[in-house]
Amino acid sequence: MDRKIFENNLSLLSNRNPELFNIAISNPLSLNFLLRSNEKGQYVLWLNDNPMEDPNDPEGKAEKDVKRFLSHFKDNGKKEIKVFGIGLLYHVEALLKYMPSIKVVVFEPEPMFFRAICECKDLSRLIDRIEFRIGPSSIPWNVEFDYIHLPSMKYHQNFMNILSKRRLITLEKLPGFRLNVAVVSPVYGGSLTTAIYVKNALEKLDYNVTYIDLSKFSELHRCVMENIKQKDNQNLILNELTMMFSRYCAAVIADVMPHLVLCLAQAPLLPPELSAIKQAGIVTAMWFVENYRVLDYWKEIADRYDFFFIIQNGEFEEILSKMGLANFCYLPLAADLDVHKPVELSCEDIKRYGSKISFMGAGYPNRRNILKRLVNYEIKIWGNGWQNMGVMAECVQENGRRVSIDETVKIYNSSLINLNIHSSITAKGLEEKGDYINPRTFEIAACKGFQLVDNRRCLPELFEIGSEMISFKDEAEMLRLIDHFLNSPREREEVASLAYNRTQRDHSYTNRMFDLIEFIWAKRPTAWEKSIQDMAIARSVMDKWAELDVELKTFLECMPRKGFYPLNELVSLVEMNKNSLRDFELLFLLMNEAKREIQSRR
Template sequence: MTLYDKNMKLLGKVDPGLCSRLKEESEGIEVKISKIGLPVPKIGRISLHSSYDPLGEAEILIRSQMPEGDGPGKKAILVLGLGFGYHIKELLKRVETQTPIFVVEPSLGILRCAMEYVDLEDILTKTHLLIGKRADGLFEERGLRRIFEGLGSGGLELVTIVHHPSLRINEDYFHKLTRIINRQRFLSMGRLRILVVYPIYGGSLPIAHYCTQALKDMGHEVEVLDNSVYKQALDSIERITDVESHLEQLRGLFTCLLSEAAMARCLKVKPDLVFALAQAPLNREVLERLRQLGIPTAFWFVEDFRFFDYWRKIAPHYDYFFTIQRGEFFEELERIGVKNYHYLPLAASPKIHRKVRLRKEEQREFSSDISFIGAGYYNRRNFFPSLLDFDFRIWGDGWDISSPLGRVIQRSGQRITSEECVKIFCASKINLNLHSSSYHNGVNPNGDFVNPRTFEIAAAGGFQLVDFRSELPELFEIGKEIITYSDIDDLRAKIEYYLDHPLERKRIASRAKKRVAKDHTYEARMREMLEFIYEREERLGAKGQEGERVSELIRQARGDSELGRFLTRFKGRDRLTLKDIVQEIRKGKGELTRPEGVFLLMYEIWDWAKEKKVI
């Protein structure tokens, strides 16, 4: 058996997917034999290892980039560049066997060539190879994603080992990847102070709560400006007069008051980011003042842009504008000068929308063959009478109790809580989902955005039939994770079919639940939002936080073991200033070490410059 066949057989066991992709010929790769008899690949004029002693070179590389100390389970290692793997073999000698190691190499040809010349058994069995993958797709890999999610706990450190010849050959790829790594590292370890501005009322209010909880769960410091407490005051204003011009003026003054309250809160808490949800009362004047102060603002417009057009007045004044629709909406945003816009679909909150066990009395109250939760919009009032021959229950407000639908409307059309919604999702055989419309008799044939109910039903493990939306196929696999209908005849046929096939309902609902947990949580949406902002906002996270992050300083100092050892004494802290370091040095006794002397000198220079007002 040749070396190539041996390596391929092993790769087929540990990563059959990569093995099947390894068909790319190693064209353009010349292999030379080094002075000590080991093969060395060369691409163009760049040799990937030393032509004299690749093993000695590998030892120097790992010694210079690998921090000392730290016990098992404390590190994860990301190696940029494969070459023929000499540096990776040296790395494997120095780390604990349970340390996760990921090797990134954009070229399948490099791996194929290495398989022909080098015994890769240790590398294939003890590392995770990420070969020939897009740089922006690497962090979809489950293992790597878990590593970055674990950085924020403080118990894990990510070490990056750079194979410089590989970077020279694939400069653009690794430059992009480094930016992504820095972004992911920041989002995992960076702690932002975020002010979330709630609306006064409406469907975006619970979404604001879910976003707040998600941001807190991600470890950010979240301040809330809860404008829902002013709902009664707004209702009082609406009763003052019937003259619309006066009402409009009063509403404007009320918005000015709440906007100024938001400004006052910003000046107090000094947030890194102001995040507002649809209908949040922030006027243009305050948004412009925040921009002048250098405080980034973001807005999530979780409404139908065709039905609500107030976005035209506010979108240009936000730094970042997030939407649940794109296409035509994006064209309109560009037309009015909005630059930083991004599609961000709705989601579910697993802490709220989850499978629950119902008591017997709850089963009697909430269970039915078909249920619908929502307000009595025009299309629903016209569509649902055709379903009255089924065991059908409607929950929610805005319905005409005196209409033919009155006999299936529960609790006389009262609003129900989020907790009760979840119980209905779990108790119903089929959850009916029809997106609202004020001008269609049933299904909107041009519907695009996906409502929150779609994700919430799925997250709770409920089975649903939902009207088709153009954005839906990107979010769920239709026919496998979710079932759609196009009109009343299609809906009736599918109701009858799925009532007769309970096991199929269960399988589809289970797949949808897993998909939401994987891709469609509010935490995932908030992470995507912050990634988008971070890529464009260099100062994000810098306000109000003095000093450098200790873990980052230690990581950067790994090439200087003396400096690295000195900085480890600050490991328990989050951030560190020069003043902190000097105060610690002055507590000590005896002869100064080299790093201590350098820091004291730096502080003297800094203190002099401050006194002379140079800085």
């Protein structure tokens, strides 16, 4: 702390803004908030031993980020811009520098960040151009931020999820009640981990989630595959198992009666059980996270679900349309930001997992052919299916065993170049018009790792090619880019940082679940409509209550103006902030409990 600056700021605030003065003196920094000065004399805030900003040059990094923002920003005559996240104000100072006629309104849920600023920044030169909104209750649900400070967004990820959900509910883009969702996993396979990420994302969005984990039966499935030699008998038993798994799912679903059953690819829910679930008024959806050209069982199941989500657009969409499907939607894969993230590595981990070039993935024929071009490079190949690699056998790590998720995170973090080659059905080389993005693309970016990825038709829709992502069209270009980036550490770091920021903002599984629920809600499923028509409160009644309750008045100002509000919608907004109930919130909850009690006695 700079004691002189702190005392001067308190004196300034006591005269100019008593509310901010009270925030500053009432929120001393906790032990996990630590202010340090770097070699340039710039303060850096460390949270749980991790720097909030670039520890070497936070001011320079902020200016670079703001310049990039301004290259795309259209002010349309705005007199103020709204910023989420206060950090140590480096980004706000940069905005003021490059937008001298603009006022900045900065929103920050955690008051200790404001206290940290008071301890190290001279506010006298800033206070006339910055409006500080400090604390969660100071942030309206319907606010549209012009600039989001990404370190703050990461720190406040749960708060941002809730804020986004509230805003989408008030815009009527999400249902105004707390969804109960059953997520059905496959027994085994690549989409099993995706099912877990989907479950995690829905829980972060404050939905009630029942996870039907069929991987617990994988050992039984493996036992049949390994011990029954006659194919006819093996298939007979496997079919019986699949029917049992399907009935098991239906029984669990009957117990919990969710609003939505969301199946991941290869989930063994068969037509008889699926029909029974739909007849019970439950909405069904499948996220087909597979290449439709390789696994074509979608032809038998796509029209059996109410909603069908896919990871390939263009040609696949045309095929589904010709089949007569209407409720399908392109939904690319993503990253779980709590799993795939930058990590500190020990010297032992760096030695074991680190390399100049790494490839993580199964040994599909096209990948084997391409990687043989790297015989003269230092490369580590991770994953299974890499037998008989000839002169490159020594590049295959640890006997080509399966690699855990935690280990893949270490590989992505410790490799100078993560080579990302999509599997191809051509078995020769790269797909010229590949139309899906594998999860590795998002996961490497979420780890802040640098990657080179083969061209994909839809990649420019998700990342800015050349700045956020570097792609190659053929093997010759791949080799040229490898040579260039092995000798360009700053450029690698810049690209990796931009890809990381984009993934944090746009490519989490919570983003995808928002999109999935929004797409379903746009069709207004009858069962969901019924759920919000049970009981409603007139706006005119709440307006009268608000005359006596300032907090309720503020609450209503964020709501879209309409005649009635379903009680479930109001309660869903309250439950997002259970720890600090206000009087009107408690009233909504009591009314909802009374409604449930009356319904249970009918």
